[in-house]
Structures are given as C-alpha cells and as structure tokens.
Amino acid sequence: MTDIPSKMSARGVSVFYGDKQAVKDVSIDIDMDKVTAFIGPSGCGKSTFLRTLNRMNDTIASARVTGDIMLDGENIYSSAMDVVQLRARVGMVFQKPNPFPKSIFENVAYGPRIHGLAASKSELEAIVERSLKRAGLWEEVKDRLQDSGTALSGGQQQRLCIARAIAVDPEVILMDEPASALDPIATAKIEELIHELRGRYAIAIVTHNMQQAARVSQRTAFFHLGTLVEYGETDQIFTTPREERTKDYITGRYG
Amino acid sequence: MGTGQEHTVKAFDADIKQLRALISQMGGLAEQAIHDAMKALQRGDTALAEEVRKKDKAIDAIEAEVEKLVVRVIALRAPMADDLREVIAALKIAAVVERIGDYAKNVAKRVPLIHTAGEERIEALSLLPAMARMASDMVHDVLDAFASRDAAVAAEICARDTALDDFYDSIFRTLVTFMVENPRTVSQVAHLLFVAKNIERIGDHATNVAEMVYFAATGRYLADEAATA
Numbered sequence: 382m383t384d385i386p387s388k389m390s391a392r393g394v395s396v397f398y399g400d401k402q403a404v405k406d407v408s409i410d411i412d413m414d415k416v417t418a419f420i421g422p423s424g425c426g427k428s429t430f431l432r433t434l435n436r437m438n439d440t441i442a443s444a445r446v447t448g449d450i451m452l453d454g455e456n457i458y459s460s461a462m463d464v465v466q467l468r469a470r471v472g473m474v475f476q477k478p479n480p481f482p483k484s485i486f487e488n489v490a491y492g493p494r495i496h497g498l499a500a501s502k503s504e505l506e507a508i509v510e511r512s513l514k515r516a517g518l519w520e521e522v523k524d525r526l527q528d529s530g531t532a533l534s535g536g537q538q539q540r541l542c543i544a545r546a547i548a549v550d551p552e553v554i555l556m557d558e559p560a561s562a563l564d565p566i567a568t569a570k571i572e573e574l575i576h577e578l579r580g581r582y583a584i585a586i587v588t589h590n591m592q593q594a595a596r597v598s599q600r601t602a603f604f605h606l607g608t609l610v611e612y613g614e615t616d617q618i619f620t621t622p623r624e625e626r627t628k629d630y631i632t633g634r635y636g
Numbered sequence: 637m638g639t640g641q642e643h644t645v646k647a648f649d650a651d652i653k654q655l656r657a658l659i660s661q662m663g664g665l666a667e668q669a670i671h672d673a674m675k676a677l678q679r680g681d682t683a684l685a686e687e688v689r690k691k692d693k694a695i696d697a698i699e700a701e702v703e704k705l706v707v708r709v710i711a712l713r714a715p716m717a718d719d720l721r722e723v724i725a726a727l728k729i730a731a732v733v734e735r736i737g738d739y740a741k742n743v744a745k746r747v748p749l750i751h752t753a754g755e756e757r758i759e760a761l762s763l764l765p766a767m768a769r770m771a772s773d774m775v776h777d778v779l780d781a782f783a784s785r786d787a788a789v790a791a792e793i794c795a796r797d798t799a800l801d802d803f804y805d806s807i808f809r810t811l812v813t814f815m816v817e818n819p820r821t822v823s824q825v826a827h828l829l830f831v832a833k834n835i836e837r838i839g840d841h842a843t844n845v846a847e848m849v850y851f852a853a854t855g856r857y858l859a860d861e862a863a864t865a
Contacts (some may be wrong), residue, residue, distance in 0.1 A: 587648030592714060622717050631716045633648065634641045 386454065388413045388583035389434060389471075394448035396438060397428050403429045405607040406448070411553065416575060416584045418598035418615065422593060422635060425604040427587050431555050435471035436464055452553070469496055472546035476558040478538030480530030480545070482499065485522050488541055489513060489531040492549040508548055515581075518575050536567025542576060547582075554578065556586040560593065572597050591631055595619050599631060603627045615617035651709050652719070655702065655726050655735035656783050662698040662733045663779035670772040670838065674765050676744055676832065678753035688744035695737035702730035718852070722785070725852035729782060732848075736775060737835040738842075746827040763810065764831060764838045767803045771835045772829065774842035776801070782849045790849040791858060793842060800839035807832045 383562065387410035396404035402422070404426040409418050411434075419427040429438065433622045436457060438444040444467070450457050457467055469492070480488050489509045492498075499505035509526070513519040516542040522533070530541050540561060546554055562570040575584060575597045588594050594601055601618040603611045611618065611627045629635050643649050669688050676685035706727045709715060715723050774793055781789040808829065815825045850858040 402810045545783050591716070619716055620720065629641060632719045633645055633716075635644065 387411060388453065389585075390449075390450075390451045391430075391433070392449045393447065394430065394433060394450060396426070396433060397443075397445045397447075398441070399443045399529045400550060403607055404433070407604075407609045409602055409609060409612055410489070411583050411585050412600075414580050415595055415599040416579050416586060417585045417600045417602060418594035419585065419602050419604060420589075420594050420630070421604035421610075422630065423589075426607040427602075427604040428557055429505045430604065431557055431585060431587050434553070434555055435468050435473055437462065437473065443627060461623070464558070469549040470551055471553040472549065472551035474539070474542050474546055474554065474559045477562050478535055479527045480533070480538050480541050482529065482531055484527045485513075485530050485533070485541060486526040487546045488542050492545060494547050498549065512544040512548040513541075515547050515578065516543055517570060529582045535562050539563060539567070540574065543571075543578075547578075551582060552592070553585070554612060556584065558587055558589060561589060564624050591619075603630060605630070638689070645713070648709075648713050648715075648719075650712065650741040651705065652722065652730075655705055655709070655723065656704050657771070658698055658705065659726055659733070660779055660783055662695055662702070663731060663775060665695050665698070666733050666736045666740065667772050667776055669737050670768055670775070670835075673740045673743040674748075674768040676747045677750065678765060679763065682748045682751070685747035689741050689765050692737050695734055699730045699734040702726060710749055716797040718785075718855070719854040721855060725848040728848050729779075729845050732845050733775075733779075736838050736841050739838050743831050743834050746831060748828045750824045750831075754850040757772065761828065763803075763807050764828070764835070767800065767807060767832065768835050770796075770800050770803065771838040774839055775845075778842050778845045778849060781846065782852070785849075785853040787853040789829065790853065791861075792844040794850075794858060797839050797843040800836060804832055804836040 389411040390409075392408050394407045395402060398433060407426075407430055419431060421427045432438050433446050433450060434457075436619075438446060446458060452467070452470065456462070457471075481491065483491070486509055487514050490505050493508045493561075494506060499508055510519060510523075513522060515591060518537060521537060522541075528533075530538065531543060539562075542555075543559075559575075560571045565573065572593065575586065577582060579599075586594075586597065588597075598615045601613065601615045602609055603618065603622075603624070605626055611622060611624045613623070615621075618627060622631060663693055663701065669691060670687045672691075675681065676688065706723055709723050710720075713719075737820050774796055777789060780786075781793065811825050811829050815822050818825075847858050850856070
C-alpha cells in the first residue's frame with residue numbers, strides 16, 4: 382500500500398491442524414506505523430494466523446504452516462531463522478495476563494538478561510524503567526519493584542506483560558485479545574498504550590470487540606472461515622465495507 | 637444493497653423499523669400539508685389553511701422524536717456501516733422534512749392574503765397545483781426510496797428537480813406578465829410568486845434527501861458519481 386516495504390508480509394499462508402485447514406491462503410502486510418486489527422467470529426482463524434507471525438504454532442505438534450512470512454524480507458520459517466531470536470523481535474501479549482511468579486522488576490528484566498541486552502546492573506535497571514514507562518506502568522509500581530508481579534491488578538498485570546514484551550526491544554508486537562479479560566478502565570489504558578506504542582513498533586491485534594478494533598487500529602482485516610475476506614483502512618471497513626460478509630459481521634447480522 | 641438479513645440483536649431491528657416508521661409518518665404529514673395548502677389556495681379556503689398551520693406542530697413533534705431515537709440508537713446499539721449511515725441519514729432527513737412542512741405552512745399563511753375581497757381570477761393559479769403535485773411526488777418517492785434503501789430511485793429523483801425548476805421559471809414569467817397587465821393585483825400575485833418559490837424550495841429539499849438516501853444506501857456521494865460518470 383506504500384512505497385516503504387512492510388515490516389512483515391504474509392504471502393499465501395495456510396495453516397493446518399492435522400487434516401483440518403484453519404487458515405486458507407492469507408496474504409497480508411503489516412506496516413511499521415500502523416496498528417493492524419484482526420477481527421472475525423470465533424474459529425475464523427485470526428488468532429491462528431496471528432500466531433504464525435512469531436511461530437507460536439511451532440509448539441502445537443499437529444500444526445503445519447505453508448506459504449511465506451517475511452520479516453524485513455527474511456523468511457521466518459526458513460531453517461536459518463533462530464526461533465528464540467524471532468520471538469524477541471516479534472513479541473506477543475496474550476489474552477490473560479501471564480506475569481512470571483517473580484517480582485515486577487524480574488518480570489521485565491528476564492528477557493533483556495537472557496538475550497544479553499544489558500552489560501551492567503545499571504543498564505538493566507534503565508531498560509526496566511524505560512520499558513515500564515513505555516507501558517504506562519512506571520508511576521504505579523516504581524516504589525514496589527520487588528513486589529510480586531502477580532500481586533498487581535489485572536490491568537496492571539497486562540501492562541506488565543507489555544513492558545516485558547517491550548523490554549527485549551522488539552520490532553513487532555502481536556496482541557491476542559489483550560483487553561478481553563480487563564474492566565473498561567483498564568481496557569482504555571491498554572488502548573491508549575497501543576496508541577502510544579504505534580510508530581515505535583509494528584502492532585497486530587486480535588480482538589473480538591469491534592469497537593476496540595475501530596478505536597485502536599488504522600487497518601482492519603476481517604477473517605471468516607479461515608479466509609481473509611477483506612483488508613483495508615479501518616475507517617473504510619467500518620463505514621463502507623466492500624464485502625457483504627464484512628458488512629453483515631460488523632453490523633451484527635452475522636448468521 | 638442490504639442483505640435484508642436481521643440483526644442478531646432483534647431489538648436493533650425494532651429500533652430501525654421504528655425510525656423508518658417515524659420518517660415515513662413525518663413524510664406523509666408533509667405531503668398532506670402541501671396538498672391541503674394548495675387546496676386551500678385554490679378554493680380560498682381559509683379554514684383549511686388554518687388547519688395546515690396548526691398541523692405543522694405534529695411534524696415538529698415527530699422530528700424531536702426522531703432525534704431522541706437516533707441518539708438512543710447510537711448510544712445503545714453503536715451502529716456500523718450501512719446501519720450507521722441510515723441512522724445519520726434519518727436524523728438529517730427529519731430536519732429537512734420539517735423544513736418542507738414549514739414551506740407548506742408558509743403557503744397556507746398566504747391564502748387569506750391572496751384571496752382578498754373582490755378578487756380577480758389569477759390565471760397562473762391554475763398552474764401552481766400541478767407544480768405542487770410534482771414537488772410532493774418527489775417528497776413521496778424519495779421517502780419510499782429511503783425506506784427501501786433504493787439508490788436508483790434516489791438518483792432519478794435528483795434528475796427530476798430540473799423539471800421542477802423549469803416549471804418554476806415558466807410560472808415566474810407568467811406571474812410577472814400578469815402583474816404588468818393587471819397592476820391592481822400586484823400584492824396578491826407577489827404572494828403567489830412566494831408560493832411558487834416555496835414549492836421550488838420543497839423540490840430542492842427533496843433532492844437533498846435523495847442525496848442522503850443515495851449515500852445511506854451506497855456509502856458513496858451522488859455528486860462524486862456524477863463527476864466520474
């Protein structure tokens with residue numbers, strides 16, 4: 382859509398769980414300065430597709446991915462790709478906040494430490510502080526960094542998980558329903574955070590909440606029965622969808 | 637457009653249906669107002685003219701009801717895509733139909749001023765009802781098009797406005813000629829000029845509604861379509 386090459390490009394991607402095809406021939410670009418929302422009814426393949434973008438599906442024995450997914454022009458499914466490195470570059474935030482049962486500090490410091498991103502203790506502290514600030518959590522936790530991450534509220538835990546993802550300096554952040562387990566205020570904070578993170582990272586978000594997709598994204602992809610039905614500018618998708626199936630879904634007429 | 641398929645939340649369909657019913661009811665009252673105002677004008681029936689003026693309040697009341705319903709639907713249902721366009725169009729159409737009602741009321745107001753004692757027969761008077769029928773047909777058809785989300789009919793109504801404008805020009809010339817030839821009737825005929833202008837404006841408003849209907853149905857602007865055609 383632009384002259385600048387996309388951060389990630391999927392071409393003809395299909396995903397099979399055993400004999401069952403969950404994603405059918407999906408091609409899509411994810412750009413640096415855009416938030417891309419994946420919407421669609423349950424079982425449409427949107428989460429499965431999202432998980433192909435950092436090879437999360439590798440952990441499922443029966444899952445098989447075909448097609449090409451490029452990150453900065455490099456095929457992430459090639460044998461030369463280091464999966465651990467890939468997941469540092471393409472971070473993920475899940476539906477339920479899943480902090481490690483460790484301190485707030487350790488939750489954020491863990492990634493940079495194992496990836497050797499900090500040469501000294503003070504450098505590590507700086508990364509933790511910067512990450513918590515970017516995740517909008519610093520002011521709330523700066524005086525209790527040694528408290529357990531699991532002692533935080535749900536919304537704070539989710540922002541902690543985002544801080545943890547940010548700490549390893551990723552290029553892409555994938556979010557799988559990051560706010561669906563949160564109350565409206567915590568949800569609004571996450572949405573505001575997504576807004577602030579845009580530009581620094583390429584962001585793809587799966588959401589069941591269409592209003593949320595409309596609020597946080599610049600591009601929206603509608604999935605149905607494993608296929609990508611329509612992909613376009615978010616305001617176009619929500620005001621004048623081209624496909625009848627998209628329209629039926631977003632207006633609440635879906636079968 | 638429109639799959640005609642129902643929303644999963646049935647109450648949403650009920651709201652949309654109610655909105656369409658209100659618009660159609662409002663349109664019916666406006667049409668009736670035009671019709672009665674012209675009848676009063678032709679017959680010099682000041683009682684009927686007075687009735688038209690009184691009934692205008694009913695149109696205003698429905699407009700307020702549409703506004704409340706639209707705000708409620710947006711707040712509670714968060715309509716999207718064609719639903720959102722329809723709800724917004726309904727709000728704007730209600731305002732326009734209210735204006736159409738005002739024009740009919742204005743025609744009715746002039747009836748006692750045109751039919752003063754010892755009047756002469758003004759020949760252009762016989763042309764005005766035909767022009768008014770043309771305008772009220774536009775109002776009728778455009779609201780039908782709204783109810784059925786029919787973009788083709790909406791586009792066709794826009795085209796009709798040109799004929800109505802031509803009609804106005806010809807009545808204008810006739811009335812001016814009549815004034816020149818019958819100077820004693822100038823004040824009455826001046827009122828008739830306003831009547832003709834009011835009808836012409838009703839046509840313009842119906843055209844505006846047609847453009848809104850077109851947008852609600854297709855998501856595209858008729859003017860843009862015409863430019864690229």
